[in-house]
Amino acid sequence: MKKEMLFAFAAFFFMSLSALSVVNAVEETNEIKILSEESADVTGDGIEDSIYIKAEQSDIDKKLLRNIFLHIEEKDGKVHKTPLDESGEKPSIDIKDVNNDGVNDLFISMPTGGSEQLSNFYLYTIEDEKLTEISVPEPLVIQSEFLNHYKAKINIENNNKSYKFNMKDRAKEYESLGVYYDGMLNEPMELMVLAYDTLELAKVKGNKWGLVGIQNIYGTHEEDHIAKIESSWLHHKGEWKLIKTKVKQVKKEDEGK
Ligand SMILES: [Ca+2]
Numbered sequence: 001m002k003k004e005m006l007f008a009f010a011a012f013f014f015m016s017l018s019a020l021s022v023v024n025a026v027e028e029t030n031e032i033k034i035l036s037e038e039s040a041d042v043t044g045d046g047i048e049d050s051i052y053i054k055a056e057q058s059d060i061d062k063k064l065l066r067n068i069f070l071h072i073e074e075k076d077g078k079v080h081k082t083p084l085d086e087s088g089e090k091p092s093i094d095i096k097d098v099n100n101d102g103v104n105d106l107f108i109s110m111p112t113g114g115s116e117q118l119s120n121f122y123l124y125t126i127e128d129e130k131l132t133e134i135s136v137p138e139p140l141v142i143q144s145e146f147l148n149h150y151k152a153k154i155n156i157e158n159n160n161k162s163y164k165f166n167m168k169d170r171a172k173e174y175e176s177l178g179v180y181y182d183g184m185l186n187e188p189m190e191l192m193v194l195a196y197d198t199l200e201l202a203k204v205k206g207n208k209w210g211l212v213g214i215q216n217i218y219g220t221h222e223e224d225h226i227a228k229i230e231s232s233w234l235h236h237k238g239e240w241k242l243i244k245t246k247v248k249q250v251k252k253e254d255e256g257k
């Protein structure tokens with residue numbers, strides 16, 4: 001009797017063991033991967049720190065990452081960690097002093113992986129030994145409208161600068177779409193002004209690092225590329241200051257370049 005019970009327990013034990021290893025095998029496919037590894041001093045003590053971006057990689061879509069986080073390790077073992085996003089595609093990291101306090105900061109851009117090909121941007125600094133997020137500058141606020149005779153105008157509210165575009169090279173298409181009738185606008189219509197397509201670190205004032213963003217403006221549809229608007233931002237006294245804007249009209253023959 002005693003022997004039989006022992007056997008039963010043993011069988012149960014082995015069954016549980018194999019059930020456990022099945023669970024383990026499923027979890028292992030979601031293991032955390034190191035996507036990037038950098039060395040730089042981001043704490044201001046003159047000693048290099050190790051900077052990692054880690055994430056879980058999806059089995060089905062290898063490009064898609066889940067639970068992406070930033071992990072910084074100091075030489076003495078102190079760790080600073082923060083989640084970046086629940087999902088995204090391969091991030092890139094740039095390490096420069098962006099808020100001009102003499103200590104390197106971390107700027108990360110990561111494609112969302114959606115069909116719009118947008119990216120998310122994150123800026124982190126270590127302040128009083130704590131990893132703290134600095135918000136990136138908001139995209140420019142731009143009012144826009146089509147005008148008669150295949151023209152359009154925009155006004156950048158941030159610095160109140162206006163620009164006019166001549167789009168005669170698209171006249172035929174606009175007429176066939178019914179946007180214009182004999183050069184006259186059919187009804188009031190706005191252009192499509194998007195958020196940042198890119199946002200990158202660049203020297204924006206003398207030797208000072210800041211961010212430069214590019215926003216696209218489209219006309220009647222998402223292939224009707226009208227202009228690229230560049231904005232340069234400097235982080236000054238805890239706020240983003242708009243240094244300059246640059247507008248570049250896209251000619252029809254340049255589209256897609
Ligand atoms: Ca350090």
Ligand SMILES: [Ca+2]
Nearest residue numbers: 097099101103
């Ligand atoms: Ca800094």
